[in-house]
Amino acid sequence: xxxxxxxxxxxxxxxxxxxxxxxxxxxxxxxxxxxxxxxxxxxxxxxxxxxxxxxxxxxxxxxxxxxxxxxxxxxxxxxxxxxxxxxxxxxxxxxxxxxxxxxxxxxxxxxxxxxxxxxxxxxxxxxxxxxxxxxxxxxxxxxxxxxxxxxxxxxxxxxxxxxxxxxxxxxxxxxxxxxxxxxxxxxxxxxxxxxxxxxxxxxxxxxxxxxxxxxxxxxxxxxxxxxxxxxxxxxxxxxxxxxxxxxxxxxxxxxxxxxxxxxxxxxxxxxxxxxxxxxxxxxxxxxxxxxxxxxxxxxxxxxxxxxxxxxxxxxx
Amino acid sequence: xxxxxxxxxxxxxxxxxxxxxxxxxxxxxxxxxxxxxxxxxxxxxxxxxxxxxxxxxxxxxxxxxxxxxxxxxxxxxxxxxxxxxxxxxxxxxxxxxxxxxxxxxxxxxxxxxxxxxxxxxxxxxxxxxxxxxxxxxxxxxxxxxxxxxxxxxxxxxxxxxxxxxxxxxxxxxxxxxxxxxxxxxxxxxxxxxxxxxxxxxxxxxxxxxxxxxxxxxxxxxxxxxxxxxxxxxxxxxxxxxxxxxxxxxxxxxxxxxxxxxxxxxxxxxxxxxxxxxxxxxxxxxxxxxxxxxxxxxxxxxxxxxxxxxxxxxxxx
Numbered sequence: 001x002x003x004x005x006x007x008x009x010x011x012x013x014x015x016x017x018x019x020x021x022x023x024x025x026x027x028x029x030x031x032x033x034x035x036x037x038x039x040x041x042x043x044x045x046x047x048x049x050x051x052x053x054x055x056x057x058x059x060x061x062x063x064x065x066x067x068x069x070x071x072x073x074x075x076x077x078x079x080x081x082x083x084x085x086x087x088x089x090x091x092x093x094x095x096x097x098x099x100x101x102x103x104x105x106x107x108x109x110x111x112x113x114x115x116x117x118x119x120x121x122x123x124x125x126x127x128x129x130x131x132x133x134x135x136x137x138x139x140x141x142x143x144x145x146x147x148x149x150x151x152x153x154x155x156x157x158x159x160x161x162x163x164x165x166x167x168x169x170x171x172x173x174x175x176x177x178x179x180x181x182x183x184x185x186x187x188x189x190x191x192x193x194x195x196x197x198x199x200x201x202x203x204x205x206x207x208x209x210x211x212x213x214x215x216x217x218x219x220x221x222x223x224x225x226x227x228x229x230x231x232x233x234x235x236x237x238x239x240x241x242x243x244x245x246x247x248x249x250x251x252x253x254x255x256x257x258x259x260x261x262x263x264x265x266x267x268x269x270x271x272x273x274x275x276x277x278x279x280x281x282x283x284x285x286x287x288x289x290x291x292x293x294x295x296x297x298x299x300x301x302x303x304x305x306x307x308x309x310x311x312x313x314x315x316x
Numbered sequence: 317x318x319x320x321x322x323x324x325x326x327x328x329x330x331x332x333x334x335x336x337x338x339x340x341x342x343x344x345x346x347x348x349x350x351x352x353x354x355x356x357x358x359x360x361x362x363x364x365x366x367x368x369x370x371x372x373x374x375x376x377x378x379x380x381x382x383x384x385x386x387x388x389x390x391x392x393x394x395x396x397x398x399x400x401x402x403x404x405x406x407x408x409x410x411x412x413x414x415x416x417x418x419x420x421x422x423x424x425x426x427x428x429x430x431x432x433x434x435x436x437x438x439x440x441x442x443x444x445x446x447x448x449x450x451x452x453x454x455x456x457x458x459x460x461x462x463x464x465x466x467x468x469x470x471x472x473x474x475x476x477x478x479x480x481x482x483x484x485x486x487x488x489x490x491x492x493x494x495x496x497x498x499x500x501x502x503x504x505x506x507x508x509x510x511x512x513x514x515x516x517x518x519x520x521x522x523x524x525x526x527x528x529x530x531x532x533x534x535x536x537x538x539x540x541x542x543x544x545x546x547x548x549x550x551x552x553x554x555x556x557x558x559x560x561x562x563x564x565x566x567x568x569x570x571x572x573x574x575x576x577x578x579x580x581x582x583x584x585x586x587x588x589x590x591x592x593x594x595x596x597x598x599x600x601x602x603x604x605x606x607x608x609x610x611x612x613x614x615x616x617x618x619x620x621x622x623x624x625x626x627x628x629x630x631x632x
Contacts, residue, residue: 072562073526079395079496080420098564099462100492101522104396105421107494146415176416178423180395187503187528206417210389212503212531219535246388248414 001161004261004277007036007154008202008253010300010308011046012274015039016282019156024278029156029164029194030069030092037065037088037168040152044124045312048150051085052124053170055131056177057145061122063170064184067092070163070194076101077184080177081108085118088168091184093117105178122170129316134174145174151183153200155192155257159278163259165192165200172205181205187215197221197258199231203269204250211238217256217264227256227264228295235266236293253287265295272300317477320577320593323352323470324518324569326616326624327362328590331355332598335472340594345472345480345510346385346408353381353404353484356468360440361628364466367401368440369486371447372493373461377438379486380500383408386479386510392417393500396493397424401434404484407500409433421494438486445632450490461490467499469516471508471573475594479575481508481516488521497521503531513537513574515547519585520566527554533572533580543572543580544611551582552609569603581611588616 003023007016015036022032041050048054055061065087066077076094079102081087090112094101103111113119123131138145151169167183167190182188182205189205191214192198199217201208213234220230231254242249253267261277265287276282286304290296319339323332331352338348357366364370371377381403382393392410395418397403406428410417419427429435439447454461467485483499483506498504498521505521507530508514515533517524529550536546547570558565569583577593581603592598602620606612 073558074562075522075526077496080423097522098566099488099520099522100495102496102525103492103494104496105423105494107396107421107492110493172415176419176423177426178419178421179416180393180418180420185501185504186525187531188501191528204415206391206413206415209418209502210391212507212528215503215528215531216535219532242389246390250414 001159002261002278003157003159004257005032005036005154005156006255006257006263006273006275008152008200008255008273009150010272010284011040011049012036012152012154013282013284016274016276020276020282023156023158026159029158029162033154033156033164033166034067034088034092036154037152037166038086041086041088041168044126047127047130048170049152049168050087050170051122052127053122054127054173055123056175058177059123059128059131060177061170062177063087063168064180065091065168066166066184066190067095068165068190068192069095070165070192070198073193075186078108079104079180079184081112083109083119083122084112085120088166090117126316133316146172151189151202153190153202153255155198155200155255157257157259157261161194161259163192163194163198165190165198167200182208185209187212189214191215191218193218194259197227197256199254199256201252201254203252207242207250208252210242213238213254217254221256221258227258227262231256231264231266232294239268265297267295317475318577318594319473319475320573321348321352321470321472322571322573322579322589322591324468324516324571324589325466326588326600327356327365328352328468328470329598329600332590332592336592336598339472339474342475345474345478349470349472349480349482350383350404350408352470353468353482354402357402357404357484360442363443363446364486365468365484366403367438368443369438370443370489371439372491374493375439375444375447376493377486378493379403379484380496381407381484382482382500382506383411384481384506384508385411386481386508386514389509391502394424395420395496395500397428399425399435399438400428401436404482406433442632449632462488467505467518469506469518469571471514471516471571473573473575473577477510477575479508479510479514481506481514483516498524501525503528505530507531507534509534510575513543513572515570515572517568517570519568523558523566524568526558529554529570533570537572537574543574543578547572547580547582548610555584581613583611
């Protein structure tokens with residue numbers, strides 16, 4: 001067997017290095033995907049996930065996360081959880097419960113507290129400064145307050161053929177309290193079946209859930225499509241359908257991995273992602289929507305990476 | 317065109333009468349499905365939905381609901397909302413928002429309050445007595461506290477060919493605070509597309525969401541299957557898959573309606589439901605799982621209805 005992993009955005013890179021070590025050492029798909037996401041959650045300069053994540057309109061960091069075991073189909077999810085360093089680890093713990101495996105709001109936070117998860121104030125000074133600035137901008141210029149909704153979502157395949165999926169996000173910047181996106185929702189933000197493959201999403205959750213995009217990609221792989229064909233044929237026609245029926249479509253991007261280690265991407269915006277396999281060290285790539293409902297994928301450039309590094313650390 | 321509606325459980329009957337009047341008078345699919353659910357929410361003797369719904373383990377009535385417009389694919393959902401008489405109406409209101417259309421916990425309750433929805437203490441004396449009794453029983457006899465998780469879910473088709481879907485539930489009796497089932501989750505508890513059809517679920521949400529059952533049924537109807545074939549072929553193999561992979565499968569039941577007014581059912585337990593069309597006055601029927609992954613459907617008997625009426629009103 002081969003191991004493999006794919007994840008959304010440049011921010012997954014450092015976590016993917018750790019996940020790859022676990023997978024290369026015959027570790028479990030679940031341990032690898034949790035470790036990958038934990039690294040993103042803990043890094044304060046990634047402003048859409050975990051510590052340093054941007055708050056809701058009231059200045060409160062509310063997080064959504066999910067974990068799914070592709071062998072058993074067990075799932076755990078949290079939404080609107082507060083003060084928890086590793087929301088994905090809470091979700092993974094919940095996935096061992098047959099009842100009450102999806103908890104929201106104060107009930108989710110209570111579960112984390114009762115079960116000894118690390119709790120802290122998740123609003124960094126930097127995130128608070130961004131929130132204060134955005135509040136001023138939206139008041140002064142009557143701007144749409146919403147932007148930034150980058151979820152880290154990842155799929156892993158172990159040497160033993162087991163798969164797992166997980167997501168974590170602080171959600172839409174300036175969201176209303178208790179707003180939930182696709183990330184904790186089965187079939188929308190994530191789905192994985194070790195006998196087929198998995199998919200995960202990032203983007204405007206309100207639109208992703210209108211099409212159950214992750215489930216649709218997995219069921220296309222079940223019908224024999226390659227991950228890339230499944231992504232292209234699920235995502236691009238759905239974007240057209242949304243424009244026609246709903247009048248508009250938000251930004252969204254999907255990653256998929258099958259149980260042979262093959263992967264695919266679809267996106268309607270510039271979108272970075274990370275991939276690693278037993279044949280390929282962790283690598284950052286960039287994808288764009290291309291002509292005829294296909295996806296163009298290119299290596300990342302040093303210029304892009306340097307500009308990114310500068311951007312995430314620039315003064316607020 | 318023909319109008320039609322299908323809904324889960326005997327409890328939908330009175331609401332379906334009102335919904336049928338709306339549909340017969342060329343009313344909208346959305347108005348009809350909301351009215352159907354509202355009637356169930358307001359009736360105190362239905363103990364799993366709205367007013368009179370059973371509380372969580374702390375004695376708090378927390379409700380989940382969703383609304384979907386099959387023309388535009390717009391969705392609104394609430395989970396863990398409190399003190400709201402008509403959770404489905406809050407969900408429908410949220411479906412007109414492009415951002416923040418799914419709200420949970422205190423944020424969901426705040427939205428309802430801000431938007432002038434009727435708010436009241438949803439814990440009836442009768443529901444409180446049941447909760448107190450169950451608390452004693454589980455403490456004294458070390459019983460599994462969970463039972464009763466009957467969602468009202470409904471699909472409507474209007475004379476103009478528009479469809480809508482909605483769900484409402486107080487969730488699993490004795491659930492942990494903030495527990496969310498499938499009812500507010502797109503593709504799991506509900507899904508509808510006016511160009512195809514819709515489906516809705518009731519049962520153990522934790523297991524229904526492992527298979528995105530409502531979406532799976534709709535996509536099978538999109539491939540040309542009848543609603544009954546789509547229900548049978550989506551639900552029964554998935555129950556077998558869950559038993560094999562997860563080790564067990566909770567109770568669940570699905571209803572489906574296509575845009576021609578044809579309907580279907582699948583269930584792994586005795587399951588009542590209601591149907592009405594322009595050719596058929598509202599009617600209660602009963603379904604059972606049958607041999608070879610099929611569903612047996614029978615007219616309801618007077619004995620069953622009398623026993624039900626007695627049961628829902630018997631002293632606690």
